[in-house]
Each structure stands twice: as C-alpha cells, then as structure tokens.
Amino acid sequence: KNQVEQSPQSLIILEGKNCTLQCNYTVSPFSNLRWYKQDTGRGPVSLTIMTFSENTKSNGRYTATLDADTKQSSLHITASQLSDSASYICVVSSLTGANNLFFGTGTRLTVIP
Amino acid sequence: EAQVTQNPRYLITVTGKKLTVTCSQNMNHEYMSWYRQDPGLGLRQIYYSMNVEVTDKGDVPEGYKVSRKEKRNFPLILESPSPNQTSLYFCASSLLGAGPNEQFFGPGTRLTVL
Numbered sequence: 001k002n003q004v005e006q007s008p009q010s011l012i013i014l015e016g017k018n019c020t021l022q023c024n025y026t027v028s029p030f031s032n033l034r035w036y037k038q039d040t041g042r043g044p045v046s047l048t049i050m051t052f053s054e055n056t057k058s059n060g061r062y063t064a065t066l067d068a069d070t071k072q073s074s075l076h077i078t079a080s081q082l083s084d085s086a087s088y089i090c091v092v093s094s095l096t097g098a099n100n101l102f103f104g105t106g107t108r109l110t111v112i113p
Numbered sequence: 114e115a116q117v118t119q120n121p122r123y124l125i126t127v128t129g130k131k132l133t134v135t136c137s138q139n140m141n142h143e144y145m146s147w148y149r150q151d152p153g154l155g156l157r158q159i160y161y162s163m164n165v166e167v168t169d170k171g172d173v174p175e176g177y178k179v180s181r182k183e184k185r186n187f188p189l190i191l192e193s194p195s196p197n198q199t200s201l202y203f204c205a206s207s208l209l210g211a212g213p214n215e216q217f218f219g220p221g222t223r224l225t226v227l
Contacts (some may be wrong), residue, residue, distance in 0.1 A: 034215070043117075043203050043218030044156075079147075089155070105155035 002027045004092050006104035013111055017080055021107045023090030031093040031100075035064050035075050038087045038106070047075070048090075076109040080111045115140045117219035119204050125225045126194055134189045134222050136204030143144070144207045145187040146171070147179065149200040150221075154172065162187055194226040203221065 004025045008048035013019050025033070032051045039041055048057045048064040050073070056065050061078045087106040094100035117138045126132055138145065146161040148171075149196075158171030162181040176198055184219040193196060202222045207214040 007187050041201070041221060043205075043220050043225070049215060084209070101158070102157045105153065 001095060002069060002092075002100075002102050004090055004104040006088075006090050006107050007080060009105075010108040011110070012101045013080055013109070015080060015111050015113050019077050019080060019109065020071055020077070021074070021075045021077075021088050023092075025071050025073070025090070025092045025102070025104075027071075027092040027094050027100075027102050028095045029095040030068060030071075031095045032101050033064075033093070034091045035073075035090055036089040038089060039049070040086070044089055057083075067076075077109075082111050082113065083111060092112055115217070117204055117206055117217050119202075119219040119222050122220060123223050125227065127227050128195055131192050132194060132207060132224075134191075134204075134224070135200060136189065136219060137185050138187075138204075138206040138217070139185065140206060140208075140217065141143065141184065142206035142208050142217075144210050145181065145188070146205045147177070147189045148203045148205065148215070148224045149173065149198075149201060151200050159189070163195050179227075194224075195227045198224065199226045200224060 007022045034049045035047040038044040047062050050066045063076045066073045087108050089106045090104040092102045120135045143164045148156045149161040150156050157173045159177050160179040162168045204219040205216045207216045
C-alpha cells in the first residue's frame with residue numbers, strides 16, 4: 001500500500017535553532033518527492049521537489065534530502081525564524097498515472113521567541 | 114500574477130442548501146484538482162480533471178460534483194451539504210498532471226455546514 005508518514009507530528013523549537021523533519025514513504029514506483037509549507041488557514045506552497053537522481057536540494061534556509069534506497073526524506077531548517085511556524089507536508093508522486101500523489105499528514109512546527 | 118483563486122473564502126450554510134465553490138487559474142494549466150483538509154487526516158483528493166470535459170473521482174468524492182467546461186475554471190458543487198462536509202477546501206492546478214509537475218494551491222475555502 002502506498003503511504004507517506006511524517007514525524008514528528010508536532011515540534012516546538014526556539015527561534016534561531018535548527019530542526020529536521022522526517023518523511024518515510026512506501027510509494028512505488030517512485031517519481032518525485034515534494035515538501036510544502038502551509039501557513040495556518042492558507043494553501044500549501046512548494047519548497048522543494050526532488051526526483052530519483054537528486055539527493056539534496058536547497059531553498060534558502062530549507063534543505064531537503066532524499067534517500068531513494070531507504071525511501072526516506074528529511075527537511076532541515078537552519079536558523080529558524082518565527083515565520084517558519086507552519087505545517088510542513090511531504091508529498092510523494094508515483095510514476096504510474098498522472099494523478100498519483102500521496103500526501104503525508106504534515107508536521108506542525110512552532111517557533112517561539 | 115500567476116495564481117489560483119477560490120471563492121468564497123469563508124462560507125457558513127445549513128444542511129441541504131446547495132452551494133458552489135468556484136476555482137479559477139490563470140496559468141493555462143491542464144490539470145486541476147480539489148482537496149479537503151481535516152485535522153489529523155491531511156489533504157485528501159475529492160475530484161480531479163486532466164483537461165476540459167475530463168473529470169474523475171479522487172479518494173473522497175461522495176457528496177460532491179465538479180465540472181470542467183473551460184480550462185481555467187473548476188467549480189466544486191455540493192448538491193445537498195451535510196455537517197460532515199465541514200472542512201477546509203483547496204483547489205490546485207498544475208501544467209500537465211499532478212505527478213510530474215508542481216501543483217499550485219489556492220488560498221482555501223473554509224466551509225461550515227450547520
């Protein structure tokens with residue numbers, strides 16, 4: 001069964017600290033993996049998208065890694081800011097068909113001063 | 114500005130009163146989709162459309178209808194809303210299919226059915 005699991009469910013960190021969010025998936029055959037940031041009550045916004053051949057991709061203070069062998073991805077946030085408070089959603093796409101997206105339930109990150 | 118728009122952003126209605134949530138994109142995308150988001154369940158797909166006049170069910174289509182008469186518009190119709198359809202709804206679009214291409218999400222519609 002194709003699944004995407006994220007951990008932790010929620011996380012509280014101090015402003016300026018780093019953190020890492022995890023995403024494990026069983027989706028096969030794999031096409032790509034995306035990380036989205038979703039502010040409360042707003043639509044998700046894409047942070048990174050990685051294909052099978054990419055094992056790291058950065059977007060400012062956000063760095064995503066992908067290990068396609070172990071089917072794991074992580075999103076590392078460096079020097080967190082209050083504006084990083086949001087939900088982070090991992091989405092994995094399958095090669096079969098054009099509509100095969102599998103969503104994680106997200107990690108709720110709260111950055112406190 | 115390239116964007117996906119939804120209207121209304123907030124809606125409170127009563128059981129059984131038909132409603133439509135509009136979605137429009139200005140990026141000439143072929144693929145459009147509707148999702149609902151509930152606490153602890155994440156985003157779940159309701160319906161999607163690969164192109165004009167082509168629609169198909171997602172994971173949770175019961176109680177919803179859609180139409181795709183024009184490329185830019187993809188309205189979501191609730192013929193007889195019920196309280197279990199209280200949720201946050203998102204429309205999304207992408208160039209060609211959801212798998213290979215980045216999806217752009219609308220701002221969301223918060224629906225409450227009393």
